[in-house]
Amino acid sequence: MPPWIAGQARNDKVSGFLKIEGLAKTFVPGKPVFDNVSFTLDQGEFVCIIGHSGCGKTTILNVLAGLDQASAGHVFMDGREVVGPGLERGVVFQSHALMPWLTVRKNIAFAVESRWPEWTRDAVKTHVEKFVAMVGLSGAIDKKPAQLSGGMKQRVGIARAFAIQPKMLLLDEPFGALDALTRGTIQDELMSIVRETHQTVFMITHDVDEAILLADRILLMSNGRETPSGYAPGGIAETVTNTLPRSRNRAGLHHLPGYYELRNHIVDFLVSRAKAGEDH
Numbered sequence: 663m664p665p666w667i668a669g670q671a672r673n674d675k676v677s678g679f680l681k682i683e684g685l686a687k688t689f690v691p692g693k694p695v696f697d698n699v700s701f702t703l704d705q706g707e708f709v710c711i712i713g714h715s716g717c718g719k720t721t722i723l724n725v726l727a728g729l730d731q732a733s734a735g736h737v738f739m740d741g742r743e744v745v746g747p748g749l750e751r752g753v754v755f756q757s758h759a760l761m762p763w764l765t766v767r768k769n770i771a772f773a774v775e776s777r778w779p780e781w782t783r784d785a786v787k788t789h790v791e792k793f794v795a796m797v798g799l800s801g802a803i804d805k806k807p808a809q810l811s812g813g814m815k816q817r818v819g820i821a822r823a824f825a826i827q828p829k830m831l832l833l834d835e836p837f838g839a840l841d842a843l844t845r846g847t848i849q850d851e852l853m854s855i856v857r858e859t860h861q862t863v864f865m866i867t868h869d870v871d872e873a874i875l876l877a878d879r880i881l882l883m884s885n886g887r888e889t890p891s892g893y894a895p896g897g898i899a900e901t902v903t904n905t906l907p908r909s910r911n912r913a914g915l916h917h918l919p920g921y922y923e924l925r926n927h928i929v930d931f932l933v934s935r936a937k938a939g940e941d942h
């Protein structure tokens with residue numbers, strides 16, 4: 663086990679750890695973006711949500727993070743209702759959201775000090791260095807975000823989210839802005855960290871292969887749309903269970919039996935069902 667794993671909270675499987683019940687969000691009266699969104703996540707589970715732009719993925723994630731309020735419905739984590747942001751949930755946004763005037767070390771230390779205000783300077787330092795090493799950035803620890811590439815900045819965001827040892831990690835297209843090569847490397851890193859720590863993760867992506875590589879289950883989300891019988895809100899159209907072996911990796915993914923069926927099913931959904939007038 664790599665040394666940086668040693669202090670990580672290990673989660674035992676608890677079913678229904680996160681419960682989302684009847685979530686809806688309306689910005690324009692009479693035209694909810696989505697309604698009736700219900701699903702659960704077990705502890706240690708990795709769930710991806712996939713859907714076209716504008717269907718409401720970020721809105722759902724923001725509600726789970728406690729950064730936005732739903733128009734209807736409830737979110738429970740570990741038996742308690744989520745009503746605002748909290749350090750038991752770590753969020754990685756589409757763009758890195760680092761504080762540009764602080765070094766990598768200080769960006770992460772800031773989060774760690776907020777999480778554990780009673781810790782000594784030395785304890786914070788050791789902890790920060792451990793998580794920076796985890797994402798392979800020890801050599802850049804005293805640099806500022808402007809001195810880093812896009813991939814490095816996203817790595818810092820991931821290290822920061824893991825460093826607060828959240829019960830739940832919320833990722834909003836964290837690799838969307840990266841080139842394919844960097845993206846692949848960080849996907850591999852994320853996967854090995856998540857497997858080692860049994861981290862519970864909810865992740866938004868619009869990359870089908872990313873979802874198949876990382877997720878235990880994939881939620882397919884449809885867009886709200888006008889139909890002959892009136893406006894139909896978006897929602898979770900289907901939940902796909904990933905039956906590929908959990909030991910899968912990026913390089914071998916397309917050789918696995920069942921991979922193409924799974925991939926085609928999701929692509930078909932995105933191409934023909936996600937925006938069509940189908941009920942969910």
Ligand SMILES: Nc1ncnc2c1ncn2[C@@H]1O[C@H](COP(=O)(O)OP(=O)(O)O)[C@@H](O)[C@H]1O
Pocket residue numbers: 689695713714715716717718719720721722
């Ligand atoms: N603050 C807001 N005010 C009005 N409309 C919003 C707001 N935030 C999001 N929307 C709308 O809600 C829909 C869903 O947005 P979002 O959750 O960002 O979608 P996704 O992440 O799936 O692309 C979009 O049509 C977007 O324009």
Ligand SMILES: [Mg+2]
Pocket residue numbers: 719720721
């Ligand atoms: Mg979004």
